[in-house]
Amino acid sequence: MTDSTPATTAPAHTSRRRVLAAAPAAGAAAALAACSGPAEPSAVPTAPSDAAAHVVAPAADLPRGSKLAVEIDGRNYLLFRPSETDVLAYRALCTHQGCQVMVGEADAFQCPCHNSEFSPEDGAAVAGPAKDPLERFAAEIDGEDVVVYV
Template sequence: MRDDDTDPVLARRTALAVLGAGVVAGCSTYGGNSGATSAAPPPAGGGTELGAAGDVPVGGGKVFADKQVVVTQPAAGTFAAFSAICTHQGCTVDSVADGTINCPCHGSKFKIADGSVANGPAAQPLAKKTITVAGGKITLA
């Protein structure tokens, strides 16, 4: 019988357990938090400037595909941000119209207020992102 250190099955299981823990730890912080905005200055790390708040129409939104984020303004002065990656099969959403964020691949639609599914086939909401809106600029945390 082999030592636990030289048993290839146990070594593989150990490697998978360690790698799996890293993936779970990495996923636990992905997607940010509530997506709520504030008038506070950008985070200490500076954040990533997305663009002008005036570019996001009331009752609509704007997709920043290069940053994989979509910013919406469901009501005047109220902004929300979500991942631009559709939860169905990972396509990038490409438009915001008629109160929904729209995926071109299979027709999934998400509500601009909270990112929840308005029309499938997606079953999960878009992941929320954290932004700040200050000085007329939108910054991704």
């Protein structure tokens, strides 16, 4: 592990289910309240002491500059690897009305419901009606694995 390693338990090798198909989330319960204005992307999060480490993919499946969707305990997350040593993880829940955000074909993560787009670099809303950034989680490249702390 590197200096940026969150202090948690060893990765659990229980969640390797990758989500590659588009499936907009249904349910008004997941819908968020109307946005009040743009928000700054959150700083790099520190894994809470009770966060569990989840090995979500082989590092080889997320080459530098690429994006990937994964599932952890039934929830969808989006990954972006900006460099060989770093990986960023976001909850794939649109901050507009709660649809599932997808990896998308373009550079940005994309919400199919009303076409909001989010920057893979920091989760910021960059297009469409969403104003707030995606929720971010601690993540790292740990040897051959991508680990997300949820």
